Amino acid sequence: MKYMLLLHEPDTDWTAVGQEELDKALAEHAEFVQYLAARGRPFSGEALRPSCTATTLRPKGDDIIVTDGPFVELKEHIGGFYVIEADTLDEAIEVAKHVPIGSGVEIRPIWDA
Template sequence: MKYMFMLYETDKDWVAAPEDELNGVLAEHVTFAQYLDGRGIAWSGEALRPSTSATTLRPGDDGLAVTDGPYVELTEHLGGYYVVEARDLDDALEIARHCPIDTGIEIRPIWDSGTPAQQAAGA
């Protein structure tokens, strides 16, 4: 089963961060990628630009409204993600314990195939 690890962190523009700080954080993620590869875990992941670069599309009275910025104002934002293949939630939690954490990781199962209705019916 696939799980998404959503990595939350204080909003930071890593492009403007000091090089040694950026290199330290990147090294932690390289170590995590090596852990995943060493266990033979299929994975993908990316870092996200700061929330100030977000554009939000919301339904409104006049159709869809486009606004600059994140959906909600928070002190912690989604900073990146990994999608990993795990046997079950316990395995996903064990994998996530090796992931670099700033303020938290939200772990969610991903629908493997078909529609949610097909998944619920066991199709």
């Protein structure tokens, strides 16, 4: 089964943080990627630019309205995601415990193709 791990984090502009903080965050993710690789677990993942760069479309009657900002305005946003393979939710939880955790990690099973 495939699971998406949605990484919720305090909104951060990674272009504005100090080099040290950036290196630390990158190192944490490198460590997680190493953890996955060491176990031969297939995965993919991406980091997202901050929510101030987000654009949201909403239906309005027959129209679609384009608006600035994320779908929900919160203090935390989805900062990135991984897609992993796991046989059960317990396995997915075990993997997710190793994700560098910001505010929380949401585990979502992905529909089988």
